[in-house]
Amino acid sequence: MSGVPILKLDRITKTFPGVVANENVSFEVGQGEIHALLGENGAGKSTLVKMIYGVQKPDSGEMSFMGEPFAPSKPSEARAKGIGMVFQHFLLFEALTVYENIVLGLSAAEAKTGDLRQRIIDVSTTYGLKVDPDRLVGTLSVGERQRIEIVRCLLSEPKLLIMDEPTSVLTPQEVSVLFQTLRRLASEGCSILYISHKLEEIRALCSKATVLRGGKLVGSCDPRQETAKSLAEMMIGATLNKPVRQLPAPGEIRLKVQELFMESEEQFGVDLENITMAVRAGEILGIAGVAGNGQTELMEALIGERACRFGRQIQLDGVDIGTQGPRERRARGMCFAPEERLGHAAVPGMALWENTLLSAGKTNDLARGGLISLFNANRFATKVVDDLKVKTASVKSAARSLSGGNLQKFIMGREIMQNPKVLIASQPTWGVDAGAAAAIHGILIDLAKGGTAVVIISQDLDELFTISTRISVIAGGYLFPSQPTEELTVEKLGLAMGGRAKEVDAAKHAANAETAGA
Amino acid sequence: MLKLVPRKEPNRAMLYATPFLAVLMTLVAGFLLFTLLGKDPLHAMYLIFVKPLTDFNSVAEMLVKATPLVLIGVGLAIGFRAGVWNIGAEGQFTIGAITGGSVALAAYPEGGPLLLPAMALAGALGGMAWAAIPAFLRTRFNASEILVSLMLVYVATLLLSLLVHGPLRDPDGFNFPESRLFQEDALLPALIPDTRAHWGFVVGLFAVVAAYVYLERMLLGFQVKVLGQAPRAARFAGYSEKKIVWTCFMISGGLAGIAGLFETAGPVGQLVPSLPVGYGFTAIIVAFLGRLHPVGILFAALLMALTYIGGETAQIEMSLPSATTSVFQGMLLFFLLATDVLVNFRLARAGKPAAAAVRPAAPTPAE
Incomplete structure (x- = not known):
């Protein structure tokens, strides 16, 4: 599909006090091309796309867009030319509806064209991005929020769409839907600049990749011709050692959670329903699930930000700690790394x-x-x-x-x-590059070897399969019994995450109807 | 055309420069104001900002005025750091004067070396008790402490009036709504002989040091800052919001109460209905002008005291309206809040340089 370059960067340099963020970076994005931008944290990817999107200005070098010189001084200029961007951290107001959020993100001229509400529905159905314009953003999961951002970009019919780590919050099924959307956009002539550290995805999706290291261009390649390992090594500039999960036989039960019910404090939160789990010394329990299915609430309950009703609902080494606060739990040897x-x-x-x-x-x-x-x-x-x-x-x-x-x-x-005796981490490697992620995974495995019970709440299934000894799925505030990793496949888990969520919902509705009837 | 560009990190230099910038802009605006009023602006500025400093008695008066401002400002700043908006220091000041003064009146005509400490303690407890009302309502019912504490100011003022008209009225005072003049042992000793400057200022300095240590070196102060900057992180760390809110109210209420007692046992010497003259509100300006930093607050309080004294001098010598002082204080806060935007944003040239108009553009929402 690629022909005339839609975006061309010529020797772009950007320095911040003390740091060279980009040095003489040149590359081209062809029309209808899905172009990957690869690099470790601090490699200068974000700065580079911020310059394309008009958030920052290059110190030297030139850009051209659709053959014309291009130097946006603010994002609205870039948007007017036909560049859309979906940020890694969403910029949405939780107390406003989807519709209001989209209006806020558009310029006055964009907002006026036609019946915006209808256009939102049209765009979202055309591209399989289901969003209800009248829902409050606060009620939506991270995955759904991302859809709003994408819909917002698509409304202005962009010629280039920049996506910063878009799949980190999606289930495998959602990822494949997103990829279909992106491929469809590309086939319609929209170019996509795709920033990710998930190398398998880049290999599946992108036809070209530009690799940055330390602010400099280190090469470009066709990711379909490369292996994930070779891509990672290009990015890091060193040989990558994947962590090996070789754990001793699990020991005593360290962390035990039983019959934990907790109503969410948030208006749009998920209630925890009958959470039961046990993690032994030397085990790494992975908790998979689509964002917004009770992970935040579970984390709050485990940290002790909200105390349980009964002490026995959470036990550490056989001691009831359910009613204790975070400081007491830490003093007993628990550590926590929340998602945010x-x-x-x-x-x-x-x-x-x-x-x-x-x-x-x-x-x-x-x-x-x-x-x-x-x-x-x-x-x-x-x-x-x-x-x-x-x-x-x-x-x-x-x-x-x-x-x-x-x-x-x-x-x-x-x-x-x-x-720690027990470590609970949510999304431990979200937005972290491959090298650092491998390092963190290695440390987690070492901890488990040393007798720590580790719980990882993550939406990244690759991560869970890499390090977990057992995996369970959280859906609708309910935690499914865990199974050994060896007995599971990505597809099986993905279906549980999506399909079971519906079953849980149905079961809950039935239960509610019964209570209401009685 | 100029526009505001968000900074990546708050500019620390700007954080300390803006108070000076605000003072400078207040001077310029004051200059214009006096010119428009047909008064000699240079002379007015001299009277307000320089003359008080050349006179020994005026400097002592400055310390008198700065004392309550420092005490209250330091207490308020700790609360403001935690996001606890105690706007009712004026009321806690008044109640502190009542409770502390009542101890003196109850002991009358007895004295002794323990009387003043007992009065100070009663004053602090009175201020704390008054601050406990908004603290309780916020922690228990999530009521806005801004409204509650502010409204309680008027209750306190009326309570003082009621008491000096009734139970605390001087029996030998020809029915004037005033208490007895305090006995000798109930009066704060002079710091500088033959002036009204009293030892309360030294207590104020001590409060500055204590607040500095509290905020910068103590875990409790750290918790206050965490709650103010990131409430969720405070929950993550296991800091109790209730406890911190209560602590902040007790500190600010207690200090305001002591300030009230010092005012009544110092320059005034008795309980009068006109005791609350707005120190509790001016201290809010002082706290922000001093960057919520104890040492900054000390200097801000001295500057504010200077405008009080200088404003009075200018009123007398140039027959300026009595609102002059308030106008100056108001402008100072106004310009401070206006220039504070430069801490998180910087000015940049943008668009057509031909356009002369300075119009700060709204920051783009996309970052």
């Missing part, structure tokens, strides 16, 4: 060393007698940064100044280095 990095696992405006105090204060003696030990906190933060190879100017940098993957490494490091 900024604002939940870390305070955005605070320095890294300050952020260690959130969860590692007790275990690492960072505060004694109510006084913060600057020395200990800095030493611990420095150790985390060094051991996990977190890219940051210093431990005094604010958490929000780190890239998503680097912050995730820091947070995982902060938790892992407390040598």
Whole structure:
């Protein structure tokens, strides 16, 4: 399909104080081409697409779009030319409806053309992106929110669609629907610039790939001709060692959750219904599921942000801890890494060393007698940064100044280095590049070998299959019994995630109808 | 044309520069204002900002005015850091004066070295009790502490009026709505002999140091900041929101109560209905002008005290309206809030350079 380049970058350079984000990057995207942009965290992918989308300006170099010189100074200019972008972190207002969110994202001229509500429905049905314009965004799952962003872009009929890590929140089935949509768009002549670190996906979807490393172009290739391993090595510039899951026989039960019911505090949340699980020392239990099926609520209950009604509902090494708060649970040797990095696992405006105090204060003696030990906190933060190879100017940098993957490494490091008895992590490698993800996986496996019971809540099935010893599925707030990984396939799990969710819904409706009738 | 571009990280230099920028802009606006009023602006500025500093007595008066501002401002700042908006320090100030003053009146005419500490303690407890109302309503019923604490100011003021008209009225005072003049031992000793500057200022300095240690070195202060900046992270860490909200109200209420007691046992010397003159509200400006930082608040309080004294001088010497001081304080807060946008945004040249109009564009929502 590729012919005349729709987008051409010529020796683009962008420097920030102290960092060269992009250096002499040149590449072309052909019409109707699905073009992958590959690179580790901090390789300069985000900066590059931000320049294409008009969020930032290059220091030097030229871009041309559809044969014309192109230098957008703001996103609305880029949109007017026909460039759409779906960000990794969605920019949606939860208290507004889908329709209102879409209107807010469009320029006045775009919003006025025709019956927008009808167009939203048309676009979403044409491309298989089911969204209801009148639903509140707060009630939607992450996957559904992504659809809004895509629909928003498609409304302005873009000629180039930029997608930043779009599949990290989708089930395998949703991913294949998304790919159908993207292929269809490409066949209609829309070019797609696809940023992802999931190499298998890139091999399945993209016809061309541009690889960045340290801000520089290191090569381009046809990903269909490469293996995932060769792509990863090109990206990292070194040989990649996949973590090997060789765990000893599981030991005693460390974490036990039984008959845990919890109503969600959120208006649009998912109630936990009869969660029961047991994780032994040396085991890694993977919890799969589509976003918005109770993962957040389960995480809250496990962290202790909301106490259970009865102590016995959660047990650690046989001790009832259900009614205890996060600090007591940590003191007993539990560690947690929630999904949301900024604002939940870390305070955005605070320095890294300050952020260690959130969860590692007790275990690492960072505060004694109510006084913060600057020395200990800095030493611990420095150790985390060094051991996990977190890219940051210093431990005094604010958490929000780190890239998503680097912050995730820091947070995982902060938790892992407390040598927990039980570690519970949600989406431990979301947005983290292949090299770092492999490192985090390796550490998790090492922890399990050392006798830690690990629970991984993730929407990335590849990840769960790589490291989990057993996998279960959460759907509609209900946790299915786990099965050994060897006995499962991606398809089987994917069906459980999607299909079973409907069954759970049906069962719940039936139960509700009964209660209402009685 | 200029436009605002969001910064990647808040600019720390700007954070400290904006108060000075705001003072500068207040001076410029004040200059224009006096010119329009037909007064000599240079002379007015001299009277407001320079003359008080050349006079020993005025400097002492500055300390008198700065004392309640420092005490209240420091307490409020801790709450503001946690996102606890205690707007009713004026009421806690008044109740502190009532409870502390009542101890003196109850002991009258006895004295002794323990009387003042007992009064200060009663003042602090009074302020805390008044602050406990919004604290309870917020933590129990999720009521807005802004409205509750603000409305309680008027209740406190009326309560003071009621008491000095009734039970606390001076029996020998010809029915004037005032309490007795406090006995000698109930009055704060002078810090500088023959002036009204009292030891309360030293307590204020102590509060500055204590608040600094609390916010920068203590785990409790850290929790306050975490709750203010990222409430979910506070839950993740296991910090109790209720506890932090209560602590903030107790600290700010207690300090406001002490400030009220110091005012009544210091420069005033008795309970009068006109005791609350707005320190509790001015302290809000002081807290923000001082960047919610204890040391900054000390300087902001001194500056604000200067505008009080200078404003009075200008009123007398140039027959300016009595609102001058309020106008200056208002402008200061206004310009501070306006320039604060530069902490998170920077000005950039954009569009056609020919267009002379300065119109800050709204930040693009796409980042």
